[in-house]
Amino acid sequence: MKEINYNDIPLFEGIHPDNLNKLLICINSFKKDFEKGETIIMEKDKVPYIGIVLFGNVHLLKEDIWGNSSLLSYVGPGELFGENFAVSVEQESSVTFVAVEKTRVLFLAASKIIHTCENACSFHARIAENMFHLLGQKSISYMNKLEIMSKESIRRKLMAYISTLAQQQKSKYIKAPLSRTQLADYLSINRSAMTRELGKMRDEGIIDFDRNTFVIK
Amino acid sequence: MKEINYNDIPLFEGIHPDNLNKLLICINSFKKDFEKGETIIMEKDKVPYIGIVLFGNVHLLKEDIWGNSSLLSYVGPGELFGENFAVSVEQESSVTFVAVEKTRVLFLAASKIIHTCENACSFHARIAENMFHLLGQKSISYMNKLEIMSKESIRRKLMAYISTLAQQQKSKYIKAPLSRTQLADYLSINRSAMTRELGKMRDEGIIDFDRNTFVIK
DNA sequence: GTTGGTTTGTTGCAATTGCAACAGTTTGAT
């Protein structure tokens, strides 16, 4: 597995590669590897660090008292996770973060980002600004999922989800980053009912799909 | 209607009242009143300003192409709205903000908060820090709603929602800030099915309620 | 290649939920 190029990490946008090493030391960063299925952060854990996925994938899970676990969100290379807990006053996680495959994470001390640096390094202001942007975007992406989840039927949830993917990816061929089981989990719908509905939608000529690739017609 | 005390606005926490006036001018703030039902920000509008509710209430609505409108979130006195759009790079709103009653809003220029002040006023750092906290919290509150929405039945959605309220309010008597119709809208469930389920839950002795006040037993 | 475990597709049946229509209640404006 290969790490994402640091220039392609949105949090570091606008920061010259030459300064990046200095910055990474300044904000107490460190890397850690996780095996497939390993828990990165447990519910109730304190989260003083922001995580950036360098390679692999992370799922945010929430388990309720009846043992039903649901997939709230997923995070891929270059993206942040745990930021919202790390920048809050109460830094206790309300969800569990799990590596769904072999994953490498870069951790950064949140306090070093939200408080202005003692040395007042110039790139510090830039990373704080980037952080604002990303926090806003993360909120918006949750609103987006709320919109999907508020659809009244399985069909409309699927359409809303696939449409969102289509917007992100440019191609006519939309590749879902989740397996069927995971997708059902993500949309909080019954897996077999979902398969049934997907079949109907294909029969009616609304969509087509092969494995994890979808096409809207 | 009376405005919330500025000392009770989380964004201004830790800022001495004497400095507040100076700050409010520095960050280009202005007030605006809205009548009941009036739209504050429309979908697709640019959102360069962060809104703070001084009195009244604001609902975040999302309408889809079939005309189904759903209530994503609500914002009361002292709370922010539009921050996530305002601090993002692309500042276009994806939802509509509506005053549900007579409402006064204090608007602040987001750019003045996320960029460090030219005058480098000391309280500027503090408001930026507060902003980080609040952005994190907002994200967490959306995750919270996602958790509620991912429940598989009306009953569990209601229980999850009422439990959330119970955590916020300390009292045994939980007052819902939404009417029945609004609540059904907020949880994306059928209103009459919700009423039916609430009745069943009362019959079974799980909860009790009178109008908008609930008690979990 | 073989094997065991996981994922996916299929289908009948039961249960929940949405829908529609209507009656009773509350609210707000004049």
Next chain:
DNA sequence: ATCAAACTGTTGCAATTGCAACAAACCAAC
């Protein structure tokens, strides 16, 4: 005080969805 409009509760019926159980396909490890 009166009236209209919006909100809330009720109920029968239809439709969607969840559930369970099983078969088929796929994957990974040896």
